Amino acid sequence: MSDHEYTPKSKAGKWFNDRLPLLTLGAHLTDYPTPKNLNYWWTFGGILTFCLLTQIITGIVLAMHYVAHADLAFASVEHIMRDVNYGWLIRYIHSNGASMFFLAVYIHIFRSLFYGSYKSPREVIWIIGLLIYLLMMAAAFMGYVLPWGQMSFWGATVITNLFSAIPLVGESITTWLWGAYSVDNPTLNRFFSLHYLIPFLILGLVVLHIWALHVPGNNNPVGIDIKKPSKDTVPFHPYITIKDAFALLMFMIIFAGFVFFSPNILGHSDNYIPANPLVTPAHIVPEWYLLPFYAILRSVPDKLGGVILMFGAIFILFVLPWLDTSKVRSAVFRPIYRQFYWIFVLDVLILGYMGAMPAEGIYLVLARIGTIYYFAHFIIVMPVVGLLEKTDPIPMSISEPVLTGGADPALARKDNEKI
């Protein structure tokens, strides 16, 4: 990361840069050597940054009009929708933006799982990413409570009640979280405060995430280490900036489709019913992006067991770099792992579907199978496949597979050669 060669063109620029090297940073980001073979799955980092900024900007604007009091919250959201200039637009961007944010983050994570981006030396990038993901879920959960609809209230009740499963201190922790003896006005107030705070914590982690990335540089579809700069890399600007811009625009078309033509399809109609502590909805369901975890939670008959497994499902991701024993990074060259990868994707989709269904009958059975398989994938499949799999030959450089029409075994790295 040493670009001491960069000197600003103007005297004023040089004066400033000597005191705070922002221009050097800018030059570093502009010239940053990026693998030239990145495919479109790599554009989601930029898309995620756009999503974060969109949520922050629309969120701050909404906070100018929203009232975080149990008696006024629902009405204040209707006030935003009906009276505030462009209020409906800003609100729908924010609510659908949350869904788009999670859509992008899941694609981003699954890219990482396929191409081995979590593997050495990128473990810290992966862990920071998981922390961002955890904060995203906390922020989204609390944000959904704010309109104070039926799902807001009852979703909050179900999830905060989980903490009472903790032995000895569970009840006290739950009361402490609530600030009352059930989800009530104090809960709403503090959720609003924290919901405003968390995106800025995420912003800080994103900076660390990108910084940590710039140490080894980007992974790439072939998964091999490359020298930077070299004929295998291109400067970030204009090559990657324009590609990210194109991908972002495609993403925005889908986003606009939801905002303008189907703004409530990803939500739940019950949340347009004002919160009523005396009436529980027939089916309490979280937003779609939390459904797989909800399925895991409900698949365990024991309350504490369900909580442990639900959090376990996220925490197991933290140790993935050490569970995966393969010396080969990218699934492009891992024919066995590739099969298991797609089965894992299917498993997560099935868990998501089960999360939306009542926890009974065939749905519960499938949720349990899905949960067991989820953990089996990490605890059994990843270590075992990595050790036993015969990987395909890996190319020596990025350009080589294109020029020769395929990975030539003669040109491939040796099996024990570090990639």
Added chain:
Amino acid sequence: MSKEENKVNRRDFLFTASYTIGAVGLGAVIWPLVHQMNPDRAQQALATTEVDISQVQPGNSITVLWRGKPIFLKRRTPEEIAEARAVNLLDLPDPQKDEDRVKEGKDEWLVMIGVCTHLGCVPLKDKGDFNGWFCPCHGSHYDVSGRIRKGPAPTNMEIPKFEFVDSNIIKIG
């Protein structure tokens, strides 16, 4: 033009076009974010208020709230009107004829925003040296036409847009 130059021109045009169209979009995005801070439709709906003045006797005044500010509606006696019109304009820090501060044919009715033009306090009625209002914050005196006579206030109390819906109702705003 050579083929190379043509290529460069087309490329520059493409990039310029992209940037320009992109900038237009950015502007279109920024407008709602700015405009949402302007008064919303509920505020705009309260932008006018109607006041029933049928119970106010000559010499008395009432105060109502309009756009969050006090409005003084004073029904002046003939003597008060004459007093206001007898004042030499050169004596006024902010010269203005009393006739210009009321509606023609309804000279009794003085309708003004009851906010001192100095720093915004609400002046007290029937006080001060000029038979009008007195602002206790910094000692501004207003006369029976609401004009500043003495003290730090720079201008006369503001007359809002108003009209007589009929002889009993005044619409302000």
Added chain:
Amino acid sequence: MKRSNIKSLLFIVTLLFVSTARLYSAGGEAKPLKVDWSFKGITGKFDRASLQRGFQVYKEVCSSCHSMQYLSYRNLGEVGGPEFSEQEVKAIAASIEITDGPNDQGEMFTRPGRPADKFKSPYPNVKASIAANGGAYPPDMSVLVKARPGGSNYIYSVLVGYEDPPEGVMLDDGVYYNKYMIGNKIKMASPLSDDIVEYSDGTQATIDQMAKDVTTFLTWAAEPELEERHRTGVKVIIYLILLTTLVYLSMKKIWSRVDTEV
């Protein structure tokens, strides 16, 4: 080759699975009837006359029990809605007595409504509403269309869905059978009957007509921004397609400089 076919198949099956999750229904109620609403689709607009008739139905039939607390009378004159004239809006508002105050004596008083006022609720609070309606709360209708799965189709279906209960189904006093209501039981008797309202524009007030009109009105009430949203959406997406094309061409131009395109 074969593997990717299986993969694609898996994906399609899963997507179908996931997308049909929305249609899950718990009980024996029938799926809502489908109406070809004028406001559906990306260029959907409200039928102005239907909105005005629908308001008349709301006012004469529904408003005695159902509040609409998030609407103001001025909304009836705003662009994108029934678009009553300014005089009509003033008259509608003035026909209602609104409680205001306290006055200078500290008492509440009533006065004729003004356009800026919110719609008057039939009951002073929710508890009064429940007590007056046999223990069931007639829901506020400001966002009712958004608060029910199936939306406009569902509301319409319930209004036309009253029928005799099937064999063996017992109903308590004050409970009625409805083919489309979630759970099939509803504590509101059929509110519409032929010609219960005399439409000022002369349209025949059949149950079906009134159901369509009041549902259109309720849809507008829940989504007054719908027409502007559709209009803006079309412009935004056309703009994005244009910009995407320009950026795509720029991208191709820039990447043509790289010797081997990967």
